[in-house]
Amino acid sequence: MAVLLDGKVMAAELMEGLKARVEALKNKGVSVGLAVVLVGEDPASQVYVRNKGKACEELGILSETIRLPESTTQEELEALIDRLNHDHRMDGILVQLPLPKHLDEAAVLRKIIPEKDVDGFHIENAGKLFTGQEGVVACTPKGILHMLKTAGVPLSGKDAVVIGRSNIVGKPIAMLLLNENCTVTICHSRTKDLSAHTKRADILVAAVGKAKFVTADMVKEGAAVVDVGINRVDGKVVGDVDFENVAPIAGYISPVPGGVGKMTIGMLMENTVEAAERKAK
Numbered sequence: 094m095a096v097l098l099d100g101k102v103m104a105a106e107l108m109e110g111l112k113a114r115v116e117a118l119k120n121k122g123v124s125v126g127l128a129v130v131l132v133g134e135d136p137a138s139q140v141y142v143r144n145k146g147k148a149c150e151e152l153g154i155l156s157e158t159i160r161l162p163e164s165t166t167q168e169e170l171e172a173l174i175d176r177l178n179h180d181h182r183m184d185g186i187l188v189q190l191p192l193p194k195h196l197d198e199a200a201v202l203r204k205i206i207p208e209k210d211v212d213g214f215h216i217e218n219a220g221k222l223f224t225g226q227e228g229v230v231a232c233t234p235k236g237i238l239h240m241l242k243t244a245g246v247p248l249s250g251k252d253a254v255v256i257g258r259s260n261i262v263g264k265p266i267a268m269l270l271l272n273e274n275c276t277v278t279i280c281h282s283r284t285k286d287l288s289a290h291t292k293r294a295d296i297l298v299a300a301v302g303k304a305k306f307v308t309a310d311m312v313k314e315g316a317a318v319v320d321v322g323i324n325r326v327d328g329k330v331v332g333d334v335d336f337e338n339v340a341p342i343a344g345y346i347s348p349v350p351g352g353v354g355k356m357t358i359g360m361l362m363e364n365t366v367e368a369a370e371r372k373a374k
């Protein structure tokens with residue numbers, strides 16, 4: 094039976110460490126602040142934003158949630174970001190995605206100064222990751238790597254297969270694993286014979302968005318399987334991996350819920366604290 098990559102336990106440990114770092118900054122007279130911008134009424138986004146506020150509260154981070162109506166224009170949103178870029182109380186700015194269709198998401202993300210881009214989505218931070226320079230790393234991939242390292246999963250020289258090539262999960266986790274000297278394969282909807290790839294994987298990351306997509310026959314015995322998927326089935330949240338049947342053959346496995354999702358918020362907090370530490374320097 095696989096070792097559980099327990100996001101709840103790992104995130105709780107991470108939060109303890111961060112609490113001490115926030116305290117240390119406060120003792121030096123440096124406050125830590127995160128601004129979260131939510132446009133519209135998307136129900137899932139409302140939940141994510143609430144959870145981010147709660148995590149800030151737990152750590153003693155000043156959090157400001159700015160809720161804007163669905164009808165907000167590009168100019169209004171960019172003007173707000175401009176203001177937050179200049180607000181010294183705010184070390185991080187997060188624009189909750191997805192934005193309503195009429196808004197230009199890429200332009201909005203470019204507007205955030207890279208130092209305050211705690212989501213790591215700015216093209217400059219993405220570019221730094223791809224060129225091996227230090228920058229802000231996107232929270233979900235950063236959380237996945239943290240889980241693998243905390244559990245002591247060997248990475249160097251191992252075969253890693255990532256299913257999914259989105260800018261927020263698939264591509265950045267592939268780059269992080271490459272930086273750890275894995276041999277990385279990125280699979281997507283046009284990949285031929287997906288199983289042939291996944292069966293070779295020592296590390297398998299599923300970021301597809303399809304419930305129980307990864308089945309036991311696709312997994313190599315002893316592999317570390319990381320499930321990024323969040324799918325709602327009959328009112329329940331399930332991952333991209335058929336946990337019940339994959340867990341008995343995997344070496345490590347992350348559950349949903351209680352896996353990567355927990356780490357994502359933890360990493361957002363870490364990116365915010367790191368931004369404040371840079372400011373303090």
Ligand code: NDP
Binds near residue numbers: 323357
């Ligand atoms: P996207 O929809 O942007 O990407 C999904 C990827 O899966 C695409 O690259 C797509 O390929 C690929 N794909 C779809 N069908 C297949 C298939 N049949 N075979 C192989 N590949 C396929 O999703 P995200 O990356 O944004 O998110 C993925 C999942 O992770 C979602 O469930 C999301 O909710 C969850 N998520 C969880 C987070 C967390 O904190 N736990 C954070 C972010 C996301 P193609 O490019 O060819 O279309």
